[in-house]
Amino acid sequence: MTRSVDGDAQRPVVTMAEWFGRLARDAIALLTGRPPEIRNRIKFFLLSPIYDGFYRVVPMDPHHEIERRLPPATRRVLDLCTGTALVPAVLSARSELFVVGLDLSPEMLAMGRAKLSRADRRNAALVRADAGRLPFGDGSFDAVTVSFGLHELPTAVRERAASEAARVLRPGGALVAADLDRAPRLGWLVDVYLRLGEPTHAREVMGDGLARLFSAAGFVVEREEPRGAVPMQILIARTPAR
Ligand SMILES: C[S@@+](CC[C@H](N)C(=O)[O-])C[C@H]1O[C@@H](n2cnc3c(N)ncnc32)[C@H](O)[C@@H]1O
Secondary structure, three states: OOEEOOOOOOOOOOOHHHHHHHHHHHHHHHHOOOOOHHHHHHHHHHHOOOHHHHHHHOOOOHHHHHHHOOOOOOOEEEEEOOOOOHHHHHHOOOOOOEEEEEEOOHHHHHHHHHHHHHOOOOOEEEEEOOOOOOOOOOOOEEEEEEEOOHHHOOHHHHHHHHHHHHHHEEEEEEEEEEEEOOOOOOHHHHHHHHHHHOOHHHHHHOOOHHHHHHHHOOOEEEEEOOOOOOOEEEEEEEOOOO
């Protein structure tokens, strides 16, 4: 059984009636000018049923790449922008880890809960919250991970998320992030995708954008550039050991 702190029931599936109810609520919120996270809510409401299928056709596996880069002494992990819990699903296969996945979208989290519940992962919990305002105390985690989530965050939220990650990490803790970047081959395809499918702030993570962001938040950063045709960069950053 997975745990939830947002009061959402522990139901593994959402009925059609609930889906339409949520869609109606989102439409009303949009028309009445609720805050910008409503755009995220609608996007991932629509994508949640098909989201995991995307990784079956795209030749990259950020979730195992992140797992391979976690420092050996890691025990408590926070996965930001966890979506359907793809990172927690990989990490919680290791019984020595306890993983908290955090996301704004209840629909993505519902998919994630179903997945973790099917796999009977008791060492993973999902939380509905904003990556820019983490509901955890200082030094609560050994590692913070984030897979293809930072490009979704508006600039100010991304900056807050970077300093919140530094705050909730213990001294010497690690941040491991994977996100979009222009691959040496087929880089033009990423530009087309960004133009058609992502908000303009998504471009800010490209190149050394993320490395600059985390350096400014006090991390010491190493960046692995994309290789071949895979449009993914990986960042490994550490907070000072104190
Ligand atoms: C492209 S998905 C990434 C999902 C998953 N981590 C993966 O590896 O594919 C981006 C996720 O970021 C979440 N998100 C966007 N803004 C957020 C915020 N301010 N706080 C928390 N999650 C957010 C979205 O709801 C969505 O589930």
